[in-house]
Amino acid sequence: MARITIRVEPRRGDNSPCSHAVKPSGKPRNPQSGCPGRTQFTVVCSEHGDVGDPHHVRVLAEPAALAHRQEHRAALAAR
Ligand SMILES: [Zn+2]
Ligand SMILES: [Zn+2]
Incomplete structure (x- = not known):
C-alpha cells in the first residue's frame, strides 16, 4: 500500500x-x-488531493491536516 x-x-x-x-x-x-x-x-492529501476548504492561517490548517490524518488511521484500523 502506498504511503x-x-x-x-x-x-x-x-x-x-x-x-x-x-x-x-x-x-x-x-x-x-x-x-x-x-x-x-x-490541506493536501496524496490520496484525496485538496482536503476541505482553504484556511486563511496556518494555525487553522494544521489541526485540519491532523484530523484528516486521523481519519485515514481510523479507516485502516476498521479493516
Ligand atoms: Zn486523504
Ligand atoms: Zn510565492
Whole structure:
C-alpha cells in the first residue's frame, strides 16, 4: 500500500502553490520573485488531493491536516 502523505500547502490568491520564503506578514522576502504573497493554506492529501476548504492561517490548517490524518488511521484500523 502506498504511503499517504498529508501536508499543509501555502497558496496564493489564485490558488496556485507558493513555495517562496515569506516574512511573517505573508509577503515574499524577495520582492523580485514577482509573488503577490500567500493568502491561504490548503490541506493536501496524496490520496484525496485538496482536503476541505482553504484556511486563511496556518494555525487553522494544521489541526485540519491532523484530523484528516486521523481519519485515514481510523479507516485502516476498521479493516
Ligand atoms: Zn510565492
Ligand atoms: Zn486523504
